[in-house]
Amino acid sequence: MIVKKENEYMLSKRFNKVLETELEADEDTLEALKQLSTFYSENTLPSRRDLRSKIEKRSLDININLLSSFSKVKDTFMSIYNDIVEMNRCVDEITCKLQNSKQRSKALLQQTSMLYSGRNKNTVYQKIVSPFLNKVQLSPDESLILYGNQRSSSLTHATFSVLDKIQQIHNYSRILMRCGLQTVALDTMEHMVLHQEEALENIYRWTQNHCRYVDNLELTELIANAMSKLQDRPPLFRYIIDEYCVGRRSILVSAFIDALTKGGPSGKPAPIEMKAHDIQIYVTDMFVWLYKAISVEQQNLLQMLKFCDNIDSDFILDTLIKVCDGICQPLKIRIEKVLGVPTQAVILYSVLNLLRYYKKCICKILPRGSLENTLVNLQNMGEQVFFTTLQQEINNMFIKIESPVRDLVPTPAIHNLLALLRDMLSTANMNDGREIDMKKITQYIIEPLLRCVNEQASHLPALDMSIYTVNCIYDIFTCLSMFEFMDEFLERLQAQADAQIDNLTAEQASFLVANLNIGPIYTILQDSQREPLSTIPGMEPSNLQKFFLKLEQFITSPELTLLPQFDLLLSSKYKRVVEKRSREVVLAIYTQLFEAVNNPQNQYENPSSLCHKTPDELKESILL
Amino acid sequence: MSAGPYNYSYIFKYIIIGDMGVGKSCLLHQFTEKKFMADCPHTIGVEFGTRIIEVSGQKIKLQIWDTAGQERFRAVTRSYYRGAAGALMVYDITRRSTYNHLSSWLTDTRNLTNPSTVIFLIGNKCDLDAQRDVTYEEASKFAEENGLMFVEASAKTGDNVEEAFLETAKKIYQSIQDGRLDLNAAESGVQHKPSQPGRNNLSNDQQGNKDNCAC
């Protein structure tokens, strides 16, 4: 029973289900039906019987279809799968490779960063080292400057900068040494020494060939620089200086000879010797040339050594002396020749002064040495020749001394000698050391001159002798007083004039006294034993009256009582002095007489009518 | 010389007289230059020399006329006596004749100079004692009798030369101090410095007080 029951139930249930089915709402069913419609077109029994198979068949078809489709899918899928597997393998491989390269790049990075920091370090090093190297090494350019032109034997200013640098490097090396960097320092030094030696050798050779052309403006600086470098090598330096002396000496001498004999370029200026006939011009030109040339030589030398710092003035002088050595002989010969020709003392004197002047000028540059020596000798010779000639000229003038003529003026011989003296002194006056000269010349001339005057005067009567002497002295005095340094002579002349004026005064006073006839009166007045004067013969009023009369005449025309020779006195001043002093004698006697007359003891009656002039009044009329 | 125009207070004028060849020029030279000039040329008329000396702290300039002994210059030399304050009268001790002429020189001097002129007798060449012709005593007596100062001197060795000139100056200076010598007299042979450069200076006329008569 149960199974039946269960069948029953199943059936019911299915029924139910079919019955319960709401077809319109079931989409699947709808769909299925729709599908069914497509192939189930007639509702017939066969059809109905067939339906099932038909459906099954149809389902099978679909499944086959599906299967084939799925197998396609499956194939496709499989190929995708394979691809993916392949891909996976590749990716794995890549991953592996990546892993590798990752590993490697890490090492690289590490290395790079190491290198990078190394590079930084090196850059810093380089920053430090390269200036250092610049400082302690020659650049290729510099080496080239030093060595490149070895053969061409030319020198440029660059050479000296390089040398300066070498020196600088030396100094640095010394600093390095002090800092304890001995190896570097010694190394550098050694290098530099080699460079330096080579460079100096070059400079030396060049300078040796060129030093004599120091006056060539293009070379001056180079030579000066070369000398300053060479001064650290005394032997080389000395060789150059020797070379220089020899070179310049011969240039100087031949230039001198040319100036004398050929003149300047194309004969302008004319050769100095063309004017040899006028010895003053000749000597002047010669010395002007020489002085200039020597100054130029001095300048050359100073230029050449201007950068040398341990050169003393003595060294320069010694060198200049050597350079100027050669001039001595040609100069000496010519000056000696000039002095050997007989010439007037005046001209010789101006030549002598030229000699002295240029000696002084040149000796300011060359205070010793052979040229100085030559000039001193020439000057001495000039002095000697001059004074000998002067003496000779003076002697010639005194060969015959004429006696003074009656007018008692200085004779021509005196005039000539004075003229000579004046000429000489005028020339001498322009010199520097003129005092000694002027005194010596004056001494030379004035001694014989005064002797001559004495000699001439000794042949004259006393009064004429005094006048002549005073006249000569006056002329000489006038001449000398125009010049300096003549005090000594003027004193002597003054003393001699004074002595003669005293004589003249005495003569004139005696003449006056005799003329006025006061001799006896004076004698009586001097007598000290006093009787009344009016009682003494010769002093009686009548006699005195005569004297006063004469005195009146004298007062009105005093010139009548002057010795006639006094007109011959050249100096009116002297004349006045003599007159005045002789009148003072008269005044003195008158004063005594006046006092005596007015002295009651002497018993003159009415003294004021006798002597109506007071001494002061007389003084006024004859002395003022 | 001439260091400052008047670095002295007085000028004394001297003359040196005596026969030719007694050594007058040599004495002057010895005194002014302190040198013996053996080959001294003959003096023509007069020669001149100066030197500044000191007496009692005063600087004195001596202006000395050395005269020629020759007779032919007598007129010339006489004209220098007038203004002399001191006269050095020289003889040669080796030549008696020069001594014998002294009285004539003395007369000349007395006549031509003023009374205050100091006369100093010098027996020169005393270095030549071996050739002596005049004894010291004799000359000394002569000097005393005539009121002269006296030394024997040698221009050659310089002995007593300085003394003769200086003693004379001292005596003159004494006369000035005593007032025996009138400085204002033109012929006193003494000038007071530094008032004027010279009495008759050519460039400077001046007043000279003259109180002397030639009669």
Ligand SMILES: Nc1nc2c(ncn2[C@@H]2O[C@H](COP(=O)(O)OP(=O)(O)O)[C@@H](O)[C@H]2O)c(=O)[nH]1
């Ligand atoms: N032995 C010697 N000789 C003298 C002395 N003084 C002068 N003489 C020489 O005597 C000569 C004449 O001298 P000098 O002065 O010219 O005499 P003056 O004529 O009086 O000027 C010269 O040759 C002098 O050398 C002296 O003191 N002793």
Ligand SMILES: [Mg+2]
């Ligand atoms: Mg004499």
